[in-house]
Amino acid sequence: MKKFAAVILGCMMTAGCVTVVDPVTRNLPLKMAMTEPVDALETRAATGDRQAQYAVSFLAAHGLRGVTRDPIRAEGLRAQAGQMKTTTQPIYVPGVNGGPGSLIYAQHADPGVSDTEARRLDLCAFTVILGQPAMGGQVCGSPAAYIDLLPSAVALRAQMAESAQAGPPPVDPQSISECAAVESLWSDAARRMGRNDRVGAALAADRIIALCGQDERAWHARVMRATLALADGDGGLALALMEPVPSPPPYPIGAYGELVRIAALNALSRPDEAAMARTALAAASLAALKTKANFETRNIETRPLDTATLVIIDRPRQSFPNIYSLKTLVIDGEPARLEAYQLTRHGTAGSLEGSWFLDAFNCAERATIEIFEHEPTNDQITARLKVYRANRANAISRTVINGATASAVCQWPAQVAPGLGDDGEIRLEYRPVL
Known part of the structure; x- marks a missing residue:
């Protein structure tokens, strides 16, 4: 009996006993971030609840569920969530040979939501929100743990996409008057494309092309505009727009630009030319x-x-x-x-x-x-x-x-x-x- 008590005490004092935690329970801080009322999370985080501190830090890092995006606050809450705390726990040691039992007080170190665990939860969130079940089943702890998070992740997908695309106010295409100043207009066009504002993206891309013509600074805009033309069923316009762009385009456009050109050839019912372009693209990829x-x-x-x-x-x-x-x-x-x-x-x-x-x-x-x-x-x-x-x-x-x-x-x-x-x-x- 004394030996048994000594083992327990040793585990408590060295944090050496391994407790198997159910994966669903282990993901609770992330699920709290996705489901619990934000006001309640904020209150719990302010009173030192480290799971709530992680949950609020996750929301603040991405600007979700009405929490203002604030990377500095998120990092501070993450530090609080992972702060090591030591608690004292009583352990009853039974008496031997009819003697009285006694209480031993042992210290137990609790890391809260450690940096390592927070990174795992972040990656778990990434797999659930982006719909990666094979990887999510592993990172989140089990397929059941991944599935447990799915319903609450659906609502966050649209919010996270919107948050990621948030940026400065829209740029009026007509306010840009020279090719050397199209950087901000291109960034605006990319944000509009991400928000599925196809009309706004087309206006921005057209303005860049009008100002820069066949210059390299217009290549990204040409690829975007060709993609929009294909979506409208105009393969001829898409192919004409791609004419000045090298085949295949250089980094960072890369393969995507050439695949737009191939899609335009297919849309124009020119399969032999599209096949030749695919063969050339595959050869260029292997050579690179x-x-x-x-x-x-x-x-x-x-x-x-x-x-x-x-x-x-x-x-x-x-x-x-x-x-x-x-x-x-x-x-x-x-x-x-x-x-x-x-x-x-x-x-x-x-x-x-x-x-x-x-x-x-x-x-x-x-x-x-x-x-x-x-x-x-x-x-x-x-x-x-x-x-x-x-x-x-x-x-x-x-x-x-x-x-x-x-x-x-x-x-x-x-x-x-x-x-x-x-x-x-x-x-x-x-x-x-x-």
């Missing part, structure tokens, strides 16, 4: 990937795959918080087809430890082909791709972007033609955990 990999001395491996060649390129980069792209895989020798594959690792709680995801991308969808618990070999990747390509219904999950434009412009440009516009500065190199 190989050039950079060779320059950085990263591994490139080729494998036969059906009648084509699978090119496997080591490409370590951080895609999103806790998501690390490790390999890019493209098919060489399949004319007029745009599809690429990515091997990523999804870490949790600030660690690279996590599962390995093999995803396929084409312009219409993303499909998760396989989830590996250990890093797959190139042989395993190749074998799984053969199975998937033999029957594309053989996938774990699929994601299609909601609200895709009616023009059928590619919805996954950086993924289907990687290396063209998405290869900016690598923010964090992936290193295996030893």
